[in-house]
Amino acid sequence: MAVEHTTSNVLDCSGNTSSIRQSELSQSTTIFLRLAYLAFLHPLSKYPGPKLWAISRIPWAYHVIKGDVWHSFDKFHDQYGPVVRIAPDELTYITPEAWKDIYTAKPDLNKDPYSLTPPLNGANSLFTALGDDHKRIRGAFINAFSDKALREQSSIIEEYAQQLIQRMKAELHGSPSQIVDIQRIIGYAVFDIISDLTWGESPGTLQTTGDQNWVTRFFLHAQFSTVRNCLSRFPPLDRILYYVFLRVTSKQRIANTKLTTERINRRLAAGHSRSDFMTPIIGKISEKGHKGITKSEVLTNGLAVIIANSQLTTIAITSAMYFLLRHPKQLRLAAEEVANVGFHDESDIKVATTQPLPYLNAVISETLRLHHPTPGNLPRVAPKGGMMIAGRFVPGGSVIGVSLYNIHTRSENFKAPLEFHPERFLEKADARYDPAFQDDRLDAFQPFSMGQRNCIGSKIFLAEARVFLARLIWAFDMELAEQDASSWLDQKAWLVYEPKPLKVRLQER
Numbered sequence: 001m002a003v004e005h006t007t008s009n010v011l012d013c014s015g016n017t018s019s020i021r022q023s024e025l026s027q028s029t030t031i032f033l034r035l036a037y038l039a040f041l042h043p044l045s046k047y048p049g050p051k052l053w054a055i056s057r058i059p060w061a062y063h064v065i066k067g068d069v070w071h072s073f074d075k076f077h078d079q080y081g082p083v084v085r086i087a088p089d090e091l092t093y094i095t096p097e098a099w100k101d102i103y104t105a106k107p108d109l110n111k112d113p114y115s116l117t118p119p120l121n122g123a124n125s126l127f128t129a130l131g132d133d134h135k136r137i138r139g140a141f142i143n144a145f146s147d148k149a150l151r152e153q154s155s156i157i158e159e160y161a162q163q164l165i166q167r168m169k170a171e172l173h174g175s176p177s178q179i180v181d182i183q184r185i186i187g188y189a190v191f192d193i194i195s196d197l198t199w200g201e202s203p204g205t206l207q208t209t210g211d212q213n214w215v216t217r218f219f220l221h222a223q224f225s226t227v228r229n230c231l232s233r234f235p236p237l238d239r240i241l242y243y244v245f246l247r248v249t250s251k252q253r254i255a256n257t258k259l260t261t262e263r264i265n266r267r268l269a270a271g272h273s274r275s276d277f278m279t280p281i282i283g284k285i286s287e288k289g290h291k292g293i294t295k296s297e298v299l300t301n302g303l304a305v306i307i308a309n310s311q312l313t314t315i316a317i318t319s320a321m322y323f324l325l326r327h328p329k330q331l332r333l334a335a336e337e338v339a340n341v342g343f344h345d346e347s348d349i350k351v352a353t354t355q356p357l358p359y360l361n362a363v364i365s366e367t368l369r370l371h372h373p374t375p376g377n378l379p380r381v382a383p384k385g386g387m388m389i390a391g392r393f394v395p396g397g398s399v400i401g402v403s404l405y406n407i408h409t410r411s412e413n414f415k416a417p418l419e420f421h422p423e424r425f426l427e428k429a430d431a432r433y434d435p436a437f438q439d440d441r442l443d444a445f446q447p448f449s450m451g452q453r454n455c456i457g458s459k460i461f462l463a464e465a466r467v468f469l470a471r472l473i474w475a476f477d478m479e480l481a482e483q484d485a486s487s488w489l490d491q492k493a494w495l496v497y498e499p500k501p502l503k504v505r506l507q508e509r
């Protein structure tokens, strides 16, 4: 009996081993067939691209997490042309026509759901809302971002621009080397403005001594969201990570929510007394959800706008200063323009008076072209029946997008694409225009995207950038403090570039 029992066990075991081997074999065959399908038969297989990226999301995810994915795209565009398959189901474009085809398609294309970080309070922000919800929320806020609203909000921008210069002077006087990290102070000013416009009050960061590194704190948020969104393609990692995130950040989130809620409540209670981002939604808060905007949505949007604005604006203005300080001729042209407008003192440098300055505007455009704060893709999903993009059919369900760094810095679209030449953005009639750039594809340059989901805050950003840059140029002689600052642009990005100190030697004019 014992022997029989043992023998039958042996038989059982060998039977199991062979069935395990069989199942392993059939699993390997399935994986092999799946990879072959993705590489050669998938509807996107006719699009060129690296085969490894075509059969797996892993190489893409690796570079997104490393913070340098757009550098890989650049190499691929060199090798494969203007459209590249960067994942089994995703294409990226550098053709200017793709802007219109993808971002102004009717009806609107949905954002790729994997690119959206779920809102923690369950209510969508403008960044995460889709379809009719997006239209409703955008409709509620849109009047806060009009030309009229900007005129009414100008004094807030000008007040903090004045404080920015005062703080720079204070830091300069406190520094024997006369070296100041201007990125940090620009960050304070931007944060004070956006919180004043959103909450109706600012934490007074510029006037507080000590380090108030909001920008770095918000950057960590962007970094986490990028990694989380990326890993959400690999379940159950998304759930685990989301859970870990909720646990690790719970204290901070509760504090943030409390702070935002208190401030927004105070602002809403004050009524229409001033023009800011909350003015148009007063009286429109409704819990019905299909009309107006819910209270939770107001809170989510309040925080989202502060996070998005403070990082992007700080990075862009600091980068513009970096480019000017690396290019003495262009700095001289910008300084001459500011000097020749007829400003008598710093307080004349306002939102309205800087708006028409062509060279300053060109400097800002050239900065956004060369070093857009969010260098990566803006992914959308092709509709069910598919669509034409840049003259070629793309099947439904494919993820498609334009990557801002890539489309802005390719020689297919711009002459001397990696050099700083604001002249390319001037009117042809302007004496400073350089005809060397006449073949530039300016329609490739869309730093605020296009269509129904374009940047709602572009006018505010441009107003801040013009006033800050003009006042800095007016108030100080400046030079980069680091002997070799050429590597300053080598930055990683997780959604946005990492904030990097910019040490500048200042001298009051």
Ligand code: HEM
Residues within 6 Å of the ligand: 126, 127, 138, 305, 308, 309, 312, 313, 316, 368, 373, 378, 447, 448, 449, 452, 453, 454, 455, 456, 457, 458, 460, 461
């Ligand atoms: C350097 C400055 C800025 C740049 C380059 C920029 C760029 C962009 C881009 C490219 C988008 C489209 C995103 C997408 O399709 O996924 C966007 C959307 C948005 N931006 Fe900006 N932005 C800047 C500053 C601001 C400011 C100052 C605000 C607010 C005060 C703001 C608020 C928003 C909002 C709310 C959206 C979402 C719009 C929607 O989906 O309806 N941005 N921005």
